[in-house]
Amino acid sequence: MKADTMNIDQLKIGLEIHCQLTNLNTKLFCRCLCNYRNSQPNENTCPICLGLPGALPLLNKRAVEFAAMICLAFNCSIPSKISFYRKNYFYPDLPKNFQITQYNSYELSSIGYKGLYDFERGLPDDSKRSSVENKKPSIRIARIQLEEDPGKIVYEDDNSSLNTYSLIDYNRAGVALVEIVTEPDFTNPSDVRIFLNEIINIFEYLNVCDPALEGSIRCDVNVSIKGGKKVEIKNISSFKDVEKSIHYEITRQKTLVMHDIKVQAETRHWDEKRKITISARSKEEEEDYKYFPEPDIPRISLEGEMFTSKLKSQMHELPDERLERYKNTFKITPHTARILVNSKRISDFFEESLKYYHSPVEVSNWIVNELLTKVNELEKSETSKTTTNRLSDSFMSPRLIASMAQLVEEKKINRNMAREIFDNCLRTGEDPHEMIKRLDTQKISNTEDIVSLIKKIISDQPHLVGQSKNNSNVSNFILGLIMKDTQGKADPQVAMNLIREILSKSD
Known part of the structure; x- marks a missing residue:
C-alpha cells in the first residue's frame, strides 16, 4: 500500500519547523551578531551565549515582535504574558547544558497557541477540492515558541553514523529561533512539502527570515502509523528530503508491523547519502527535560490587544491578502495571480513594474508567460549560471517588462515582434524603445x-x-x-x- 493511499486514520504526521529570525541584528539574549555565517569558528560568541558563570541574558525585544508576527500569520492566539523555561539536557552543542525556550505546562508560556492554517489556500486553484468530502482538513498549530538556537556540530564526515569525532562551533548558539509545532494532521508526505513551501513564502512576506541562508529553516518530522508509537526524524537538510524521509519511515514502520514487531518511540536521523533513517536515541519524554522557569528572565507583559494591533499595522501584506488584491482590484486571473504571489521576489518585481506602466493584466502576462518561461529555459541550459546571474541584475528589470507591455498595448509593435525584441533585450540589457529605433521595427500605421x-x-x-x-x-x-x-x-x-x-x- 502506498503512503498516498493509506487510510488517513492510520497515518499521522506532525511537524516541528525551526525558523531562525535572520533579519534581526543580534542574537536572542546578547549583542552578538545574528549573522554568524561569515565568522571564523567560535568567533561570534560572548559570555552570555557561551553560558559562562555570572552572565545574565537580556531579551531581544524585536525578536518577540517578529515571533508574534508569525503567530498572527498563522491565526494563533497570543497571550497577554509570556515566560521562558530552562530545558535541561546534555548535548555538546548546548554550552550551558540547557536551552532557554518556552513550555506550556505550569502556565501558558508560548508566544502563540491554538493556531489554524487553511491548507487549501496554499494549493494551486486547479488543485483545490470541489466537494466537502474531498476537501483537505486545516492544519492545527499546537504552539509557536521563541527559543535560542544551539551551536552547530561539525562532523568529521557528512555521514554522522560513521564519525569517530566531531567539532563544535558556537557561533550559532543563542540565535533567535521560532519553533512552529503542528498537530499530527498531515496524512500525505506530498502535503507536507506543499505546506513547508508555503511557510517559506510567509516568512519572506513577513520579512523576518531569509530562507536562502543555509540552516535558516529546518524541519523535524514525527511519524506514526496505525496508532503506534511516534518516531521523530531529525537532521533533514532540505524539504525534498523531508518528503523522502517520511516515505522511508512509513515503509519501515509498516514492515515492522507486518512482522509483528513493535515500533519503538525513538529519535532517528536522516542519512542523506543512503536515503534512510538511522536510530539515534530513545525518544525523551517531556519530564526527562526537567523544565523549570528561567530565573534570570521575568515574565514579559505583551499589553494584550494594544500589542497585537501595533504589530498588525507594521506587518507587510501577506500572500493571501496580495492574492485577493490581484484578483479583485487588478482583475488578474486566479492562475496568474497565484504564480505571482507564490514567490515574493516575483511579486515584488511585478509591483515595481507597475510603477513604470500601470497595466496589471498586460504586465502580469509578460512576467508569467514570457519572463519566467525564459528564465526557466536558461536555468536548464548549460550556460544558465552566468546568464541567470545577469538576468537577476539589470537585464531582468521591471522597467524592461513595463516597456514591453506598453509597446504592445499601445500597438507600436505586434506581439510576435515584441517577443523577438524581448529575447534580445534579455541578452543585451538594451532598452526596447532604443532597440526599436535602432532596428527600425516600429509598426507602420501610416x-x-x-x-x-x-x-x-x-x-x-x-x-x-x-x-x-x-x-x-x-x-x-x-x-x-x-x-x-x-x-x-x-x-x-x-x-x-x-x-x-x-x-x-x-x-
Whole structure:
C-alpha cells in the first residue's frame, strides 16, 4: 500500500519547523551578531551565549515582535504574558547544558497557541477540492515558541553514523529561533512539502527570515502509523528530503508491523547519502527535560490587544491578502495571480513594474508567460549560471517588462515582434524603445503607406477583387502579402480595415 493511499486514520504526521529570525541584528539574549555565517569558528560568541558563570541574558525585544508576527500569520492566539523555561539536557552543542525556550505546562508560556492554517489556500486553484468530502482538513498549530538556537556540530564526515569525532562551533548558539509545532494532521508526505513551501513564502512576506541562508529553516518530522508509537526524524537538510524521509519511515514502520514487531518511540536521523533513517536515541519524554522557569528572565507583559494591533499595522501584506488584491482590484486571473504571489521576489518585481506602466493584466502576462518561461529555459541550459546571474541584475528589470507591455498595448509593435525584441533585450540589457529605433521595427500605421501597398497588390492581381465577393479569406491573403512586404511592421488591425474598405469600393 502506498503512503498516498493509506487510510488517513492510520497515518499521522506532525511537524516541528525551526525558523531562525535572520533579519534581526543580534542574537536572542546578547549583542552578538545574528549573522554568524561569515565568522571564523567560535568567533561570534560572548559570555552570555557561551553560558559562562555570572552572565545574565537580556531579551531581544524585536525578536518577540517578529515571533508574534508569525503567530498572527498563522491565526494563533497570543497571550497577554509570556515566560521562558530552562530545558535541561546534555548535548555538546548546548554550552550551558540547557536551552532557554518556552513550555506550556505550569502556565501558558508560548508566544502563540491554538493556531489554524487553511491548507487549501496554499494549493494551486486547479488543485483545490470541489466537494466537502474531498476537501483537505486545516492544519492545527499546537504552539509557536521563541527559543535560542544551539551551536552547530561539525562532523568529521557528512555521514554522522560513521564519525569517530566531531567539532563544535558556537557561533550559532543563542540565535533567535521560532519553533512552529503542528498537530499530527498531515496524512500525505506530498502535503507536507506543499505546506513547508508555503511557510517559506510567509516568512519572506513577513520579512523576518531569509530562507536562502543555509540552516535558516529546518524541519523535524514525527511519524506514526496505525496508532503506534511516534518516531521523530531529525537532521533533514532540505524539504525534498523531508518528503523522502517520511516515505522511508512509513515503509519501515509498516514492515515492522507486518512482522509483528513493535515500533519503538525513538529519535532517528536522516542519512542523506543512503536515503534512510538511522536510530539515534530513545525518544525523551517531556519530564526527562526537567523544565523549570528561567530565573534570570521575568515574565514579559505583551499589553494584550494594544500589542497585537501595533504589530498588525507594521506587518507587510501577506500572500493571501496580495492574492485577493490581484484578483479583485487588478482583475488578474486566479492562475496568474497565484504564480505571482507564490514567490515574493516575483511579486515584488511585478509591483515595481507597475510603477513604470500601470497595466496589471498586460504586465502580469509578460512576467508569467514570457519572463519566467525564459528564465526557466536558461536555468536548464548549460550556460544558465552566468546568464541567470545577469538576468537577476539589470537585464531582468521591471522597467524592461513595463516597456514591453506598453509597446504592445499601445500597438507600436505586434506581439510576435515584441517577443523577438524581448529575447534580445534579455541578452543585451538594451532598452526596447532604443532597440526599436535602432532596428527600425516600429509598426507602420501610416494609412497612406498601407493604402499604397494594398492598391499595388490589387493592381498586380486584379482577380482578387472578384474573388473577395464570395471568399472572405482574400482579405487575409492580402494582409499576409502586406506583412511580408513590410517584414511584419504594418499594423495588422489598421491594414485589415483598409483592405476591407478598398475591396468593398472596388468593382
